[in-house]
Structure formats: C-alpha cells, structure tokens
Amino acid sequence: MFHVTDCFDAAYLLNAKMNRYLVDASAHANHVIVVGSGICGSTVAAMLAQSGLKVTVIDAVAAHKGHIAAALTPVISSDDNPRSRLSRLGARLADRYWRDLQAETGVRFGSACGALQLQRPDGSKRAQDLKAQAEVFAQPHWARWVERDQASELAAIELPRGGIWYPGGWLIQVPELIGLLQATPGVQMMFCEVNSIERAGQGWLVKDVKGNPLAQGDAVVLANAGDVTGLLKRSGFEQAVSACSRLAALHRLAGEITLLPADRLRGGPSCIVGGDGYVLPAIDGWCVSGGTYVRGAQRAECTEMGIRTNIDRAGQLLGLSPEIDRYQNLPGWAGWRAVLPGRLPAIGQIPSMPKLWVFTANASRGLTWSVLGAMLIRDALTGQKISIGELDQRMLSAIEP
Ligand SMILES: Cc1cc2nc3c(=O)[nH]c(=O)nc-3n(C[C@H](O)[C@H](O)[C@H](O)COP(=O)(O)OP(=O)(O)OC[C@H]3O[C@@H](n4cnc5c(N)ncnc54)[C@H](O)[C@@H]3O)c2cc1C
Structure with missing residues (x-):
C-alpha cells in the first residue's frame, strides 16, 4: 500500500x-x-x-x-481507475466516520444497508455488462455480481434483474x-x-x-x-x-427526488436499489425515488414531469407498476448539483x-x-x-x- x-x-x-x-x-x-x-x-x-x-x-x-434521504453508492470500473479507487476510499472513510459519529452521539442518521446496482435491460441507454465488469474488477468483498434471485433476497423484494452488490452502501437521512x-x-x-x-x-x-x-x-x-x-x-x-x-x-445541474408511499412499492426495498436512478428503503412509510437531471434549468423545483419520471423509474427498478395517481401531489425535494467534467x-x-x-x-x-x-x-x-x-x-x- x-x-x-x-x-x-x-x-x-x-x-x-x-x-x-x-x-x-x-x-x-x-x-x-x-x-x-x-x-x-x-x-x-x-x-x-x-x-x-x-x-x-x-x-x-x-x-x-x-431531502429526507440520499444514498452512498460506490462506483467501480473494470480497470479500477482513479475515480473508482477514490470512490472506494471515500466510501470507506465515510463509513468509519459515520459509524463513530452515531456511536459517540447516540443519534441515528443512517444505516449501512448496502446497495444494488441493477443491470439495465438490454438495449437501454448506457447499458454495460455489469457481470463482466464485476468479474474483471475482482474485489468481491467490495463489489460482486449477484443473480436475480440473490439480488431479490438482499433487497427483500422481488427484483426484475441481477446486478452488482455493494455491501458498503449507506442510506443517509440528510437533514x-x-x-x-x-x-x-x-x-x-x-x-x-x-x-x-x-x-x-x-x-x-x-x-x-x-x-x-x-x-x-x-x-x-x-x-x-x-x-x-x-x-x-x-x-x-x-x-x-x-x-x-x-x-x-x-456548472450547475438541477434535479428532484420524489417520495413515494412505500405501500405502493410492496413496502420498498431493504437496501438501495439503483440503475437508472435509485429507490431507497422506506423512511416513515415513504421511499425516495430519484433523482432527475435537468439541464439548463433556471430554478431547482419539483415538477409534474419530474414526479412522473421518478414514479416510472421506481416501477422499472422494482419491476412493478406503482399504481400511483400521476397527478397526485406527492412530496419531494429539488436541489442543485455542482458538476465538473x-x-x-x-x-x-x-x-x-x-x-x-x-x-x-x-x-x-x-x-x-x-x-x-x-x-x-x-x-x-x-x-x-x-x-x-x-x-x-x-x-x-x-x-x-
Ligand atoms: C435530486 C438530487 C438527488 C441527489 N441524490 C444524492 C444521493 O443520493 N447521494 C449523494 O451522495 N448525493 C446526491 N445528490 C448530490 C448531493 O446533493 C451533492 O453532491 C451534495 O449536496 C454536495 O454537497 P456540497 O456541500 O458540496 O453542496 P450543497 O450540499 O449543495 O451545499 C452548498 C451550500 O452552499 C450554499 N451557498 C451557495 N452559495 C452561497 C453563498 N454565496 N453564500 C452562502 N452560502 C451559499 C447553498 O445554500 C448550500 O447550502 C443529489 C442531488 C440532487 C439535486
């Protein structure tokens, strides 16, 4: 080292x-x-x-x-490039710091629930062969491929596809x-x-x-x-x-998350489920689904289009039809990301x-x-x-x- x-x-x-x-x-x-x-x-x-x-x-x-909840989901690359190594290091340091902080203060703000990055369906945008990537990456303690059955078991909800399992993922209650x-x-x-x-x-x-x-x-x-x-x-x-x-x-990039009633998502997953966006484990009966990316926005705001995107995304990730009235005024949060190439x-x-x-x-x-x-x-x-x-x-x- x-x-x-x-x-x-x-x-x-x-x-x-x-x-x-x-x-x-x-x-x-x-x-x-x-x-x-x-x-x-x-x-x-x-x-x-x-x-x-x-x-x-x-x-x-x-x-x-x-912003009731957000996810720490690591990234990997086949060649374990600097971004992949930095993200692993950042995740490990955060894990240690947050565990100590919770233990010292007795205040609970998050859990090391793990994260699944689901394989995107064939033909979808930016679909990579995650199984091959995890195999070449070859650090199974950090990121390993799991088939659909095992992924469903880890998430305690039936999922449509397998993916990469990151035991180091955290769910954080941001405020x-x-x-x-x-x-x-x-x-x-x-x-x-x-x-x-x-x-x-x-x-x-x-x-x-x-x-x-x-x-x-x-x-x-x-x-x-x-x-x-x-x-x-x-x-x-x-x-x-x-x-x-x-x-x-x-530059800045706006986006929003939407809170979906967990009972419309079969209770929601017990770990972070990501792919195109993410769905988070329920907090007080609500699962966060997000986040959208809005280029050229003048304001960061929750919009009907963003809510629809987040409902559809949760449905696709969990392989279900949430049966949520699309025009229902669901709670959410909108904010900015500061981004560099x-x-x-x-x-x-x-x-x-x-x-x-x-x-x-x-x-x-x-x-x-x-x-x-x-x-x-x-x-x-x-x-x-x-x-x-x-x-x-x-x-x-x-x-x-
Ligand atoms: C929809 C959405 C979903 C997201 N989900 C996740 C997620 O799941 N996991 C994750 O890790 N990240 C997520 N992010 C990204 C995450 O929010 C940012 O990476 C993070 O907030 C960056 O932290 P920061 O402290 O750099 O900036 P911020 O948290 O944005 O804080 C910047 C602060 O600076 C203040 N500020 C700006 N200008 C001034 C000024 N002139 N004077 C004083 N104060 C000023 C702002 O008011 C703000 O409070 C998400 C972002 C969005 C928009």
Whole structure:
C-alpha cells in the first residue's frame, strides 16, 4: 500500500501542483470560515471543530430541508481507475466516520444497508455488462455480481434483474446528518448569503451583498457548490479561477427526488436499489425515488414531469407498476448539483491564495466525497501530514481544483 505520509519522495515534491497538499506548519489556522452549509461544508466544519479549531459556517438557506434521504453508492470500473479507487476510499472513510459519529452521539442518521446496482435491460441507454465488469474488477468483498434471485433476497423484494452488490452502501437521512454535524461544539452558524471575500492581513474577510463584513478568519473554505467560481469572480479573483486546472468549467445541474408511499412499492426495498436512478428503503412509510437531471434549468423545483419520471423509474427498478395517481401531489425535494467534467470533486487550495480552500463539484456523490474532502482540508489547516494513507499522486491530481 502506498503511504503518502511515509513517501514524500522526490517525484512527489517536484510536482509543484501538489504543493497545496504538502505539510506546511504555517498553514495552521485557528479560526476557519466555511461558506456553504450543505453536506460537504457541514462535514468540513464538524471535522475542523473536532480538531479544536474555531469554525464559522455561513449560509443563507438550509438547502437540504426536505431531502429526507440520499444514498452512498460506490462506483467501480473494470480497470479500477482513479475515480473508482477514490470512490472506494471515500466510501470507506465515510463509513468509519459515520459509524463513530452515531456511536459517540447516540443519534441515528443512517444505516449501512448496502446497495444494488441493477443491470439495465438490454438495449437501454448506457447499458454495460455489469457481470463482466464485476468479474474483471475482482474485489468481491467490495463489489460482486449477484443473480436475480440473490439480488431479490438482499433487497427483500422481488427484483426484475441481477446486478452488482455493494455491501458498503449507506442510506443517509440528510437533514439529520447535517443537523448533527452543525451541532458540533466549536461550530458557529451564521445565516446570510456571502457575496465576496477579501484579504485581511494574513487572513480573510467575508462580506455580504451590501459589502458589510460578516466574519474574519485566518482561513476560508468555499463549500458553496456551484457558486464557488461566481464568488471568486465577484471578489475580483478571476485570475485565481483561471489558474486552477479544472474549476473554470464548474456548472450547475438541477434535479428532484420524489417520495413515494412505500405501500405502493410492496413496502420498498431493504437496501438501495439503483440503475437508472435509485429507490431507497422506506423512511416513515415513504421511499425516495430519484433523482432527475435537468439541464439548463433556471430554478431547482419539483415538477409534474419530474414526479412522473421518478414514479416510472421506481416501477422499472422494482419491476412493478406503482399504481400511483400521476397527478397526485406527492412530496419531494429539488436541489442543485455542482458538476465538473469527469464527475470528480475539486478539493484543494487555490493556487497563490494562502489558506483559501475550495471543496466543490461533488455532483451526485456528495456523500461519498464529504469525509475524504473534509479530512484533506482538516489535515492541511491543522498543519498535519495527509492522514489518508491510501491516497496516491494520481488520485490527488484527479481532484485538484
Ligand atoms: C435530486 C438530487 C438527488 C441527489 N441524490 C444524492 C444521493 O443520493 N447521494 C449523494 O451522495 N448525493 C446526491 N445528490 C448530490 C448531493 O446533493 C451533492 O453532491 C451534495 O449536496 C454536495 O454537497 P456540497 O456541500 O458540496 O453542496 P450543497 O450540499 O449543495 O451545499 C452548498 C451550500 O452552499 C450554499 N451557498 C451557495 N452559495 C452561497 C453563498 N454565496 N453564500 C452562502 N452560502 C451559499 C447553498 O445554500 C448550500 O447550502 C443529489 C442531488 C440532487 C439535486
């Protein structure tokens, strides 16, 4: 196993781009401002506060109110490429962190229920031979092919096809997780929109739309999803965006989930069932079905078309006809994904901007990246070596901003 902590070898040091991840005692921060209180911003805030730092989180809205549940489903590739390895690492780190958090606080916000990625029907879009993929991947403890009968047994509901079984999948009640993270001692919440940031001595000043100062700290983490590049540009840091290798292509993609009555889905599955979208185990009698992808949307909103898509999707995944009145006003949640080409997050310090970090582009896998990204930022801002032993150069390069 490659240990970054042990192996600060010449090749690694020579790669100037990697400097933002190297140990720098002067990078140690006392007070960190986190812009954005979503899944990743809240995880960074909690982890920094757990390390003894003072943290101020600023956000105007509770973006995940109504996002009753989401799934952590790992991805694999036949050649176990950096995305596949990063996703496995992210999932393992999240698993450990969430288990500890539930044990320490006694608050339950999720369960390691496992996830099935069903084989798409022949002839459907983006259909891959998942059985062949799992066999070549050859890590059955992490991802293994299961035939239809076994898949049905794992999901405790009859399923139409077999698929890949990921025992490491988690069902997360998003508002509960975020609420618990934000309640970490040392985290202070401020409810306001951040318009700009500026240098203030060795640190950073964060301002609202009227130019009023909101908070001053010695480091800032921009975890405001699709607004990261907008905020940098409003602050006069266009060049900082251009200096990043990936960030300039950041864009937003809206989508929605729909809550379906579990009794119309034969009680719903006992694990995550995905393929084209996903259906989640029931929470308080409702199964989440989602999520849609709406390109070019002006607003993130629940629509009749989105509800229909999510009803049909649940029916296809579970091989049943939900018999739900399509025009019924079903509850749901709509939100934005921040996306970069390649679907990997951007986590790192902005070049030439001391103690200005970004954590964005989490696309549809914010749960997978949240703990991995928070650990990297925590290590940097507490002046420690990277504590995630399995990270190698290719993986770090793949997520740099
Ligand atoms: C329909 C749908 C279904 C999804 N399902 C899943 C799933 O099952 N599993 C999964 O892992 N992911 C899922 N995702 C993706 C997941 O929601 C994101 O990956 C995740 O929220 C990213 O976390 P984040 O903290 O980077 O951004 P967010 O959680 O989006 O948080 C960003 C925060 O920044 C705030 N903000 C923005 N601009 C400013 C500003 N100027 N000042 C202050 N605050 C600001 C916003 O209000 C928001 O609270 C889904 C997304 C959608 C839309």
